[in-house]
Amino acid sequence: MKPADDVWQKRIGAAHKVWSKLSESELKKSAGEPAKLSELVQQRYSVSRSDADKQVKNFIDNRS
Numbered sequence: 001m002k003p004a005d006d007v008w009q010k011r012i013g014a015a016h017k018v019w020s021k022l023s024e025s026e027l028k029k030s031a032g033e034p035a036k037l038s039e040l041v042q043q044r045y046s047v048s049r050s051d052a053d054k055q056v057k058n059f060i061d062n063r064s
Helices: 003-018 024-030 034-045 049-062
Strands: none
Touching (some): 003 024, 003 049, 024 034, 034 049
16 A cells, blocks of 8 residues: 555545545545545535535645
């Protein structure tokens, strides 16, 4: 496992609290990649891509 993957594994719980409509399996598959996370958020929460991108950016920025 790469260090970035290890970091993401530790953040899955926090991500699931923010986006409870996303399964932990989906979050694992996204590997913490912003584009993949944005796509999932956009689909599950019926928000624009721009809004999804902002949510993901805020999540990542607040946990760096």
